[in-house]
Amino acid sequence: MDTRYLDNFVLVVELGSIAEAARRLDLTPATLAQRLRTLEVAIGTPLIVRAGRTVRPTPAGTRIVDRARAILHEVRDLRAAASDTELPAGPLRLGATPTALTGIVPLVLKDWARNYPHINIYIEPGSSHGLYGRVLDNHLDAAVLVHPLFDMPKTCGWQGLRNEPLILLAPAGLAITDVLGTIAREPFIRYDRTVVAGKMADDYLRQHGIRPHAQFELDGIENIALLVAQGLGISVLPDWSVAATPNPLLRKWPLPPPVPARHLGITWLRTGVRAPLVKAFVELAQRHFPPPQKTGQAEALAALAPEAA
Numbered sequence: 001m002d003t004r005y006l007d008n009f010v011l012v013v014e015l016g017s018i019a020e021a022a023r024r025l026d027l028t029p030a031t032l033a034q035r036l037r038t039l040e041v042a043i044g045t046p047l048i049v050r051a052g053r054t055v056r057p058t059p060a061g062t063r064i065v066d067r068a069r070a071i072l073h074e075v076r077d078l079r080a081a082a083s084d085t086e087l088p089a090g091p092l093r094l095g096a097t098p099t100a101l102t103g104i105v106p107l108v109l110k111d112w113a114r115n116y117p118h119i120n121i122y123i124e125p126g127s128s129h130g131l132y133g134r135v136l137d138n139h140l141d142a143a144v145l146v147h148p149l150f151d152m153p154k155t156c157g158w159q160g161l162r163n164e165p166l167i168l169l170a171p172a173g174l175a176i177t178d179v180l181g182t183i184a185r186e187p188f189i190r191y192d193r194t195v196v197a198g199k200m201a202d203d204y205l206r207q208h209g210i211r212p213h214a215q216f217e218l219d220g221i222e223n224i225a226l227l228v229a230q231g232l233g234i235s236v237l238p239d240w241s242v243a244a245t246p247n248p249l250l251r252k253w254p255l256p257p258p259v260p261a262r263h264l265g266i267t268w269l270r271t272g273v274r275a276p277l278v279k280a281f282v283e284l285a286q287r288h289f290p291p292p293q294k295t296g297q298a299e300a301l302a303a304l305a306p307e308a309a
């Protein structure tokens with residue numbers, strides 16, 4: 001049995017569409033459909049059935065799809081372990097949040113391409129919550145994400161890269177003498193409360209008895225920053241910028257202590273076959289982002305003196 005066909009079957013089930021799966025695989029729908037028929041002949045039973053414009057697995061397909069995923073994981077691990085180089089064969093399957101993709105990952109990828117040009121990296125964007133689950137399920141080798149608000153299992157490795165305290169983000173032209181008073185008074189753009197830093201921001205404001213006049217609520221720090229730059233409101237966000245060009249339309253203001261911070265880093269399964277690849281990635285990342293140091297509140301506030309964002 002050609003494991004490529006098994007991989008194609010899993011992708012079709014996950015997407016619910018032969019046409020979309022064919023597009024991602026750079027195949028014609030007819031070619032992909034023929035591969036599925038060949039797989040069905042080899043297994044001896046139909047695996048998918050059309051349902052309107054979509055496809056779904058048959059009862060037999062439903063029963064084998066998880067086992068198919070497990071087989072594919074074993075095959076990928078076998079190929080990785082059979083590498084004749086110092087490190088396992090790639091690709092390294094890396095997840096990354098949107099802010100990590102713009103501020104952290106590109107810096108490390110430059111070093112990776114120079115040091116390991118023969119090892120590819122597959123990058124999957126997503127939310128911290130979603131990527132964390134993908135690592136636990138072994139769909140990803142590692143992910144650059146925000147540490148959840150609970151202890152990770154001992155089976156997971158963790159390397160912190162940045163601590164990002166909450167700040168007030170406001171239009172540069174807005175005069176501010178009382179940060180909390182400004183939050184209570186001005187139109188507010190709320191960071192999605194279902195994500196870690198959004199919950200931190202909501203808890204912080206509640207602790208100070210502030211119920212902001214929230215006009216919008218959304219995920220995506222860069223998207224919120226664009227709205228603030230357009231004068232649509234202010235927001236409480238993590239201090240996320242790494243190497244971006246300062247936006248003259250924005251200004252950051254420190255919040256009164258104690259200020260919570262989100263912890264951005266990389267996590268992986270310690271026993272994964274490609275764990276050595278992850279560790280190589282971590283070593284490169286630490287050249288740009290030394291392990292975060294625990295600083296006193298005075299030092300944190302000094303580092304957050306009002307500045308152009």
